[in-house]
Amino acid sequence: MSEPNILLDSLLVEAGISHAGLAARINATTATARRSTRYDHTAVARWIRDGGIPRGDVPEIICEIIGTRIGRVLSLSDIGMVKRGTGLGEVDLPQAVDQAVALWRGDLGSRGFLAGATMIDGPAAIAPVFEWENPPHEMDVSRRGPRTVSMEDVHTLKAARGRYEQMYRRVGGVPVRPRIVAFLNAHVTPLLKGGHDDRTGRDLFRAAGGLVALAGICAYDSDRQALSQRYLFHALRMAKASGNLAFGGYVVALLANQAMPQAKYRYVIQYAETALRGAGGYLTPALATDLHTLQAKAYARIGDRASCHAHMSRAESSAARIRQNDEPSETGYVQPGLLECQHAEALRRLGDLVAAQEYAEEALRSVDACHLRGQAHRLATLALVLAERGDADQAAATAEMMLERVEGMESERVAERVATVTAALRPFSTLTVREFLARAGQQARVPL
Known part of the structure; x- marks a missing residue:
């Protein structure tokens, strides 16, 4: 399936020309x-x-x-009518900005935007990551524009990202995504089209990229995978323009996270390896920890026990060096207990249930120190391990605590997690299990 031409769509909206209006104008010109x-x-x-x-x-x-109509000269690439692969790579920075703006303008204008699109696959899914890691890099990102971007503008974007991230953690990506998309259109677009010197521009791309990445996270959490992937690719392009290698590694880690539930385990491994290599010594310990746990989980899914254990060990070494005060805001999700929870999941996939339970229980010792999504994830992991070990009542009791954390949260990913635990407990018929199944069924009937 070809990529939708969001550039043409966006320009028609900007020009105020309907589909029928464009067709009529073309016909009039050719008739002459x-x-x-x-x-x-x-x-x-x-x-x-x-x-x-x-x-x-x-x-x-x-x-x-x-x-x-809009008062500027357009090229074929501006209207998206140059034959290329995904349209996301091999473009200069101004066009990359135009494509990003077109993406969120289309997302704002249509609830079903890109709903029929598929995720980019094959070499095209690797190309943006390859381009992030390799030259050419922008030597100068300065730009002339109708307004001058200040560092105060940049700080506003950073503050907005922090606010939206907290909302996402409390209520889920479904209700938060439209808010971020509206903010991108109203506040980020004018800044990206504004004027700035090289230094301010790099800070701008870093801050804007953080919001774009969060839009991708919320789209992922809303089960809009094709849309999420495109947001993340644009965030990665902004990361490259910013020159901030650690931020680029974070975005690649998000792509690896997205590939995991799609069962694209080789992508997970390749993305993580690229981030670890491409960001080099700029990678923070928290992000390195996450990338190694992702690889451990991916290797567990394909049955490579030795590689799984090797990356578990590397993750633990990285985790020992984490100093939260030295970490950027984006890596705040790497909270105490996350590593143990991820290790439990990997070991469960390998069938090492005793060790998996030990790690899952260790993850819960710090559960109160993390946000609600993290708490639910840890409880779900332990419930699954207990269910596979045949301890149905304890698994159901743990799953009940999970339900308490996610009540009111609008998240397709959380709903899937609950469904997985429910499926694991359904073969059991104890009173505790039946009570959990009834409550989980009632929550599932409430639409997101």
Whole structure:
């Protein structure tokens, strides 16, 4: 399936031209040149939906029509009608910014934006990560624009990201995503189109990239995987422009996290290895810990016990060096107990249930120090281990505590976690299990 042409869609919105209006203008232009076309609104919709490119010089005509309306000269790449792979890589920074703006403008304008799109796969899924790691890098990101970006603007973006992240942790990504998308459109777009010197520009891309990455996290949590992946690719492009290797490694870690539930374990391993290599000595201990636990879990899923244990050991070494005060805000999710919880999950997949239970119980000793999502994840992990060991009543009691934490949270990922625990307990018929199943079923009937 081809990529939707979000650049053309966004420009039509900016120009105030409907699909039928564009088709009529094209037909009028070609009729004057005595080579009549008969395009209608469905043809324009198809170009946008399927990334199609009309024949002949029609793309140039589209550039002229829209460019005249919005007051600037447009190229074929500006309207998304240059034949390329995903349209996300091998582009210069100004066009990358245009593509990012088009993404969240489309997301704001349509509840079902990219709903029919599939996740980018194969070499195209690796290309943005390869491009982040390798030259050429921007030597200068300064820009002329209608307004001057200040460091106060940058600090506003950082504060907004912190606020939205706290909301996400409390209530889930479903209700938070529209708020972030609205903020990107109203506040981030004017800054990215504004003027700044090189130093301020790099700080701007770092701050904006943090918000774009969080939009990707919320899309992931809303089970909008194709949309999430595209947000994360744009966040990675901004990370490259910022020159902040640690932030780039964080975004690659998010891509690895997304690949895990998609059962793309080789991607998880490759993404994590690239982040560890590409960010080098700039990677913080917390992020290195997360990347090694991700690899451990991926190796466990493919049955490579030795590699799993090796990365568990490396994760523990990295975790011993974590100093929370020295970590960036994005790695705040690497809280006490996360490593033990991830190790428990990996060992459970390997069938080492005794060791898995020990790690899962250790993770719960610090459960009150982490946010609600983390608490629910730790409780779910222990419940699954207990269920597989046949301790149904204790598993159900643990799962009840999980339900208490997630009540009122709007998150497809959390809902999936609850469903997994429910499925693990359904074969048992004790009173405690039946009570849990009844409560879980009642919560599941409330739509997100």
